[in-house]
Amino acid sequence: MKIALLGYGTVGRGVDGIIRSRVPGVEVARVLELPDRLTDDRMTSDYACILSDQSIELVVECMGGIEPAHTFIAQALAAGKHVVTSNKAVVAAYFGEFASLADEHDVSFLIEASVGGGIPWIASIEKVRRIDEVRSFSGIMNGTTNYIIDSMRRDELDFDVALGRAQELGYAERDPSADIDGIDVANKTIISACVAFDVDCVRDLPVTGIRTLTKADLEFFAARGLTVKLFGRGVSKDGCYAVAVEPVAIPLLSLEAAVPSNFNLVSLEGFTVGPLKFYGQGAGSLPTGNAVVQDVIDVVHGRIQRYDFSRGLKYDPSLLTGDYVIRSSVAPSHSEGWAPGVWRLRSLTPPQARQIYEKVLQEDASAFMAALPQEG
Amino acid sequence: MKIALLGYGTVGRGVDGIIRSRVPGVEVARVLELPDRLTDDRMTSDYACILSDQSIELVVECMGGIEPAHTFIAQALAAGKHVVTSNKAVVAAYFGEFASLADEHDVSFLIEASVGGGIPWIASIEKVRRIDEVRSFSGIMNGTTNYIIDSMRRDELDFDVALGRAQELGYAERDPSADIDGIDVANKTIISACVAFDVDCVRDLPVTGIRTLTKADLEFFAARGLTVKLFGRGVSKDGCYAVAVEPVAIPLLSLEAAVPSNFNLVSLEGFTVGPLKFYGQGAGSLPTGNAVVQDVIDVVHGRIQRYDFSRGLKYDPSLLTGDYVIRSSVAPSHSEGWAPGVWRLRSLTPPQARQIYEKVLQEDASAFMAALPQEG
Numbered sequence: 001m002k003i004a005l006l007g008y009g010t011v012g013r014g015v016d017g018i019i020r021s022r023v024p025g026v027e028v029a030r031v032l033e034l035p036d037r038l039t040d041d042r043m044t045s046d047y048a049c050i051l052s053d054q055s056i057e058l059v060v061e062c063m064g065g066i067e068p069a070h071t072f073i074a075q076a077l078a079a080g081k082h083v084v085t086s087n088k089a090v091v092a093a094y095f096g097e098f099a100s101l102a103d104e105h106d107v108s109f110l111i112e113a114s115v116g117g118g119i120p121w122i123a124s125i126e127k128v129r130r131i132d133e134v135r136s137f138s139g140i141m142n143g144t145t146n147y148i149i150d151s152m153r154r155d156e157l158d159f160d161v162a163l164g165r166a167q168e169l170g171y172a173e174r175d176p177s178a179d180i181d182g183i184d185v186a187n188k189t190i191i192s193a194c195v196a197f198d199v200d201c202v203r204d205l206p207v208t209g210i211r212t213l214t215k216a217d218l219e220f221f222a223a224r225g226l227t228v229k230l231f232g233r234g235v236s237k238d239g240c241y242a243v244a245v246e247p248v249a250i251p252l253l254s255l256e257a258a259v260p261s262n263f264n265l266v267s268l269e270g271f272t273v274g275p276l277k278f279y280g281q282g283a284g285s286l287p288t289g290n291a292v293v294q295d296v297i298d299v300v301h302g303r304i305q306r307y308d309f310s311r312g313l314k315y316d317p318s319l320l321t322g323d324y325v326i327r328s329s330v331a332p333s334h335s336e337g338w339a340p341g342v343w344r345l346r347s348l349t350p351p352q353a354r355q356i357y358e359k360v361l362q363e364d365a366s367a368f369m370a371a372l373p374q375e376g
Numbered sequence: 377m378k379i380a381l382l383g384y385g386t387v388g389r390g391v392d393g394i395i396r397s398r399v400p401g402v403e404v405a406r407v408l409e410l411p412d413r414l415t416d417d418r419m420t421s422d423y424a425c426i427l428s429d430q431s432i433e434l435v436v437e438c439m440g441g442i443e444p445a446h447t448f449i450a451q452a453l454a455a456g457k458h459v460v461t462s463n464k465a466v467v468a469a470y471f472g473e474f475a476s477l478a479d480e481h482d483v484s485f486l487i488e489a490s491v492g493g494g495i496p497w498i499a500s501i502e503k504v505r506r507i508d509e510v511r512s513f514s515g516i517m518n519g520t521t522n523y524i525i526d527s528m529r530r531d532e533l534d535f536d537v538a539l540g541r542a543q544e545l546g547y548a549e550r551d552p553s554a555d556i557d558g559i560d561v562a563n564k565t566i567i568s569a570c571v572a573f574d575v576d577c578v579r580d581l582p583v584t585g586i587r588t589l590t591k592a593d594l595e596f597f598a599a600r601g602l603t604v605k606l607f608g609r610g611v612s613k614d615g616c617y618a619v620a621v622e623p624v625a626i627p628l629l630s631l632e633a634a635v636p637s638n639f640n641l642v643s644l645e646g647f648t649v650g651p652l653k654f655y656g657q658g659a660g661s662l663p664t665g666n667a668v669v670q671d672v673i674d675v676v677h678g679r680i681q682r683y684d685f686s687r688g689l690k691y692d693p694s695l696l697t698g699d700y701v702i703r704s705s706v707a708p709s710h711s712e713g714w715a716p717g718v719w720r721l722r723s724l725t726p727p728q729a730r731q732i733y734e735k736v737l738q739e740d741a742s743a744f745m746a747a748l749p750q751e752g
Contacts (some may be wrong), residue, residue, distance in 0.1 A: 018648055022507050118649040120503060124496060130673050131398050131666055154629075253530075255641075255655065258634040265631075267655075272394055272662040273494040277655035279631065279643075286648040290507055297506050 001300050002029040004050045006072055007063030008037070011086050011113070014289025015060060019296070026296060029056060032063075032072075047072055051079050058299050060292060061085040062113075070094050077101035077109065084295040086113035086288055092187035096200040099307035108305045110295035111195075115141065115188040118287030119280040120294070121266050125195045126305070132270035134196040136235040138248075141188040143262030143282040144172045144179035145210050145230045150260055153218050153227060159211075171262045171283075181209035182230060182245040189232030193243050196268065197236045200309040201243060206317070206354035208246040212368040217327055220342065221249055221370075227257045228370050233320065240316035244350035247370040249325065317349040322374055324353045328367035332360045344372075377676050378405040380426045382448055383439030384413070387462050387489070390665025391436060395672070402672060405432060408439075408448075423448055427455050434675050436668060437461040438489075446470050453477035453485065460671040462489035462664055468563035472576040475683035484681045486671035487571075491517065491564040494663030495656040496670070497642050501571045502681070508646035510572040512611040514624075517564040519638030519658040520548045520555035521586050521606045526636055529594050529603060535587075547638045547659075558585035558606060558621040565608030569619050572644065573612045576685040577619060582693070582730040584622040588744045593703055596718060597625055597746075603633045604746050609696065616692035620726035623746040625701065693725040698750055700729045704743035708736045720748075 003019075005012050005028050012031070019026050028042065030053065035045040047068075050056060059076040061083065063069050069090040076083050078101055085091060091098070091114045102109035112122045128134060140146050144166055151162040163180070166172035178184045186207045193201040210230050221227050231248040234241065250256050255277060259265045264282030269275050281287035298305070324345040326332050333356055335343035345353065350371070357369040379395075381388050381404050388407070395402050404418065406429065411421040423444075426432060435452040437459060439445050445466040452459050454477055461467060467474070467490045478485035488498045504510060516522050520542055527538040539556070542548035554560045562583045569577040586606050597603050607624040610617065626632050631653060635641045640658030645651050657663035674681070700721040702708050709732055711719035721729065726747070733745040 014648075018507060022648075119652065120500060123503075127496060127499075127670065131394060131669055253634060253636075255631055255634045255636075258629060258631045260629075270666070272390075272398075273666040274657045274660075274663050275655075276495065277653075279651075279653035279655070281650045284650075287650050290646070290649040293507055294503065 001025065001057055002027050002055050003058040003060055003296065004030040004032065004056045006032040006059060006061045008033050009062065009064070010285045011062040011288045011292065014285035015062060015292045018286070018289050018293045023293060023297065026300060051075055056081065058082040058084065058296065060296065061087055062292065063087065064089065066090050066093055073098060074101055077105055077107055080105050080107060082108045082110070082299045084110045084292055084299065086292050088114040088184070088187040088191060092190040093203070095191065095194050095307070096309055099309065103306055108299055108303065109307070110298060110305055111191065112295045113288050113291035115191050116264050116266055116278070117280065117282040117284060118290045119264060119266060119278045119282065121192070121278055122195055123294070124276065124278060125192065125268060128268060128270045128273060128276070129196070132272050134236070135269045135271065136233070137192055137196050137266065137268040138231050138233040139266035140229050140256060140259050140264050141232045141266060141282065142179055142185045142230060143264055144176065146259055146264070147171050147262040148180070149210065149213065149229060152213070152215055156215060158215055159213055180211045182207045185230060185232045185245045189234060189243050189245055192232065193234040193241060194307065194309065196234060197241045197313055198309060198311045199241055199313040202315050205243045205245065206350040208354060208357065208369055210247055212366050213247065214368065217368050220327070220339065222252065225252050226250060227252050229256050229259070235319045236313065237319055240314045240319060242315065242317045242319035242350070244317070244320050246350060249370045249372050251373065317351050320350050321347055323372040324348055324369060325372055326357060326360060326367060326369045328360045328364045330360060330363045332356050377401065377433055378403050378431050379434040379436055379672065380406040380408065380432045382408040382435060382437045384409050385438065385440070386661045387438040387664045387668065390661035391438060391668045394662070394665050394669045399669060399673065402676060427451055432457065434458040434460065434672065436672065437463055438668065439463065440465065442466055442469055449474060450477055453481055453483060456481050456483055458484045458486070458675045460486045460668055460675065462668050464490040464560070464563040464567060468566040469579070471567065471570050471683070472685055475685065479682055484675055484679065485683070486674060486681055487567065488671045489664050489667035491567050492640050492642055492654070493656065493658040493660060494666045495640060495642065495654045495658065497568070497654055498571055499670070500652065500654060501568065501644060504644060504646045504649060504652070505572070508648050510612070511645045511647065512609070513568055513572050513642065513644040514607050514609040515642035516605050516632060516635050516640050517608045517642060517658065518555055518561045518606060519640055520552065522635055522640070523547050523638040524556070525586065525589065525605060528589070528591055532591060534591055535589055556585050556587045558583045561606060561608045561621045565610060565619050565621055568608065569610040569617060570683065570685065572610060573617045573689055574685060574687045575617055575689040578691050581619045581621065582726040584730060584733065584745055586623055588742050589623065590744065593744050596703070596715065598628065601628050602626060603628050605632050605635070611695045612689065613695055616690045616695060618691065618693045618695035618726070620693070620696050622726060625746045625748050627749065693727050697723055697725050699748040700724055700745060701748055702733060702736060702743060702745045704736045704740045706736060706739045708732050
């Protein structure tokens with residue numbers, strides 16, 4: 001099978017290398033790149049010549065970003081080509097549109113690499129759903145923030161020092177906002193909810209990152225047998241669903257607390273299978289390239305993957321109601337004192353907690369908030 | 377598709393319930409049971425009438441044990457019926473024979489439920505191998521022993537008390553030998569090696585259990601930042617492979633150390649995908665039933681799974697060479713003192729360590745041995 005690669009960055013090069021050395025029968029026939037980066041014969045900067053090439057049955061998009069990725073994917077599907085993508089931002093933004101186009105033109109739209117890098121997360125959700133409903137999912141979906149929190153805790157570093165190390169190692173961008181403010185996790189949470197719950201998930205979910213987390217916060221939690229991780233979460237029940245991205249205080253002895261460095265750990269709860277957890281490299285050229293190539297092999301094997309969001313699940317954030325903790329020099333509304341400068345807020349939905357936290361941030365920009373584990 | 381169920385115990389009932397309520401298009405048409413347990417119309421104690429029934433395309437074996445399971449599976453494959461089994465003992469003993477029969481008669485032989493209960497372990501190894509070699513696998517494959525060790529550590533119980541609790545909860549048999557002596561893990565390690573390395577794995581691998589583990593041993597390790605778990609392990613390199621079952625001392629902060637109660641956690645290392653870890657319920661009616669039903673659905677979807685052990689990998693236990701610790705009132709050969717009554721043995725293969733340990737046991741039946749983590 002002849003395929004085209006859109007983008008030749010970290011992931012694109014990984015995909016190309018894995019296919020060349022390990023996947024006989026698949027040929028990367030064309031590569032779309034910028035005009036000043038055309039370094040081999042397969043490369044072109046003209047997408048039209050890929051679109052019109054009938055011999056190319058599959059387009060692999062690993063450019064990242066919203067445009068032109070969105071347009072290119074939509075055009076490929078409309079031209080009757082299968083699409084595999086590692087681009088979480090564009091999938092989170094346009095999943096419904098891509099799913100409809102794939103359905104209409106009888107082609108596959110595959111997104112394994114968009115969440116969890118090399119972890120077979122999307123495929124596992126889909127496999128579980130052949131038998132079970134997925135009641136909930138949660139987990140560590142961003143390696144950068146896990147590296148920062150893990151370094152702060154194990155090496156007792158300040159946030160800025162840990163972030164600097166992550167940047168030196170190439171785990172964090174120069175502008176780390178998408179990671180530390182939870183935007184990357186929000187995209188992955190939206191995609192996971194779409195697949196797990198068969199719903200065109202809301203985009204304006206409550207999102208809180210770890211920008212204001214301090215070493216002292218981690219010490220506060222550790223003294224109570226807890227630590228903090230940035231979680232994407234989703235739950236579905238009785239025709240409704242809820243999603244949220246926020247730091248969550250979890251038991252120090254839990255599996256999630258033990259996740260080191262820049263690894264990911266994602267969990268789901270199925271009705272008959274119980275809890276399942278999946279751990280691995282959430283990013284990187286070869287792990288993410290591996291996930292892309294797994295999707296390519298599925299297309300070669302004739303797997304047709306369709307998404308149907310017509311089930312009409314209702315968004316109800318009250319499904320994620322729980323207690324929160326805010327560390328701040330000012331008392332949040334609806335709070336009770338827990339320790340000096342630490343406040344406990346009972347029984348809030350994630351949007352309610354986010355609203356209160358935003359008000360606190362106006363007076364104390366260094367305030368930190370985390371969800372507390374459910375009791376009982 | 378019409379299928380027959382052999383055995384109507386814990387797993388068989390789980391399979392029957394899941395198929396009836398969740399898998400349209402599949403019918404459990406016959407159930408093989410003992411003559412005094414025929415409680416519904418589908419049940420028979422005459423296997424010949426299942427074998428000769430051309431309408432039955434798939435036989436699901438969940439009787440357990442070696443015979444008559446071995447004969448029944450071989451006969452079903454020879455009769456051109458697909459076979460799905462949850463029976464690790466019979467698969468570990470006769471994998472090569474079953475694989476040849478399935479190949480010869482052009483049917484599938486599927487074994488997901490034989491290792492790791494509801495965890496998609498076998499399928500994940502197979503998927504990884506579409507692209508990668510599996511360099512190694514390891515993990516907690518037995519929920520009973522994990523429950524015992526976890527209770528000993530978290531609740532500071534003696535071995536016998538923890539074992540008693542496991543028996544009360546139904547996690548351990550009245551005769552717990554197969555679990556605590558590592559025999560169950562040995563079967564799962566053999567099966568994992570067959571699938572991961574494409575080899576008809578040796579049956580006489582070194583196997584050490586946790587029968588002699590004490591609370592004091594766990595305290596000794598904890599003081600050194602370690603704890604103990606019972607691991608099945610396999611590694612492959614340069615045309616060779618090695619396997620072993622033994623307690624392994626691991627860092628207290630590792631993911632494996634955090635595995636609670638009767639859960640399993642199995643890991644593999646692929647060349648491009650890196651390390652992947654899978655966590656879930658390793659036993660139980662619904663999780664194991666779920667794994668069986670996933671295999672049934674794969675057969676319905678036309679998946680043909682074949683195993684070919686002709687690669688001729690050589691068994692070389694030196695691939696797992698490492699250091700060991702023995703707690704004993706007598707000094708083992710080749711050991712150096714580590715602490716009072718605790719000895720360290722450097723650079724041994726698992727069979728060498730096992731041999732030394734067996735000698736020690738003749739003089740001190742309460743001695744305990746564990747492999748130490750690789751340094752560097």
